[in-house]
Amino acid sequence: MSRRLVLGGGAALAATATLTLGLTTAAPASARTTAPAGTDASASARTAAQAPAGTAGKLFRAWLAGDRAAAARVATPAAVNTIFSYAFRAPDRFDGCSGNVCRYVHTSVRVPGGLNGIAMTVTGSKVTKVYLSRHVERPAAAATHLFAAWKRGDRYAGLEVGAEAAVRTLFRVRYDPRGVTHHFQGCSKEPKGYACAWSYDGGAMIMHVRGSKATGYDVRSVTYLAD
Incomplete structure (x- = not known):
């Protein structure tokens, strides 16, 4: 003799709801798509790193071209005056950015000090400070x-x-x-x-x-x- 378990109306509704919830919560594996881990974070990090480098590069190229007007579009007046006072030949390698400070360094000549070229501090969309290897005579x-x-x-x-x-x-x-x-x-x-x-x-x-x-x-x- 077999016994069948029959749920009352309220219990039956509760069981049905539980079963339905379980089915709708767990979607089939084929329907789930997973974005590569850290995609958004990596893209944001690349964009943040490129922003100072791009601004510094514009000032550096304007300086190489002797174009003060172009330099003034991406740097403060003090920064423009400083970079145009550089006493040595132009640095020949971009050395990357550390935070918002980007550097251009010499690889073929020795200049005084440990900066070995030019460093630029980028704030927002402009270079706000320029550091230079200096030719000091005393x-x-x-x-x-x-x-x-x-x-x-x-x-x-x-x-x-x-x-x-x-x-x-x-x-x-x-x-x-x-x-x-x-x-x-x-x-x-x-x-x-x-x-x-x-x-x-x-x-x-x-x-x-x-x-x-x-x-x-x-x-x-x-x-x-x-x-």
Whole structure:
């Protein structure tokens, strides 16, 4: 003798609803399409990376062509004036962008400092700041430029006149305006170059400058002395 389970009206409706929900929720595998993982994110990342590079490229090409009007369309007046003051031949390689800072570097000539060419800060649709490898004709000018960049916390400005090792050493400690006062003591000759010194309570900081008036001076290293 078999037994059949018969559901009452309310129970039957509930069971039917549950079954129907299960069928409509799980679509057949052939009807489901899956977009490649991260497609939208990857496209957005590429677009974000291309935007600063495109703007920087327009300014760079305008500068190469000597076209200030074209440069002014993609850069602030200060940025245009800065790039048109570059003292060396044009950098020959685009070195990519880090965030909103894009760089063009030299591969065939050596220029002073660790920047090795030109860096541009892109804000929105314009280049708002340009950093340059600089031709500095006095040791003290190179040292004080680097010191001022350190006070502002501006590494790219430091690299304009400082080797990467010198900038890395100096920026290892953030400048504290409420800390010890640095007193510039000038520059004196040392083997192979100049030593430019700042004294402070408890010691001194020495910037070792190399180069010449013809090639330009830059800071190659930074050392410290304790009293």
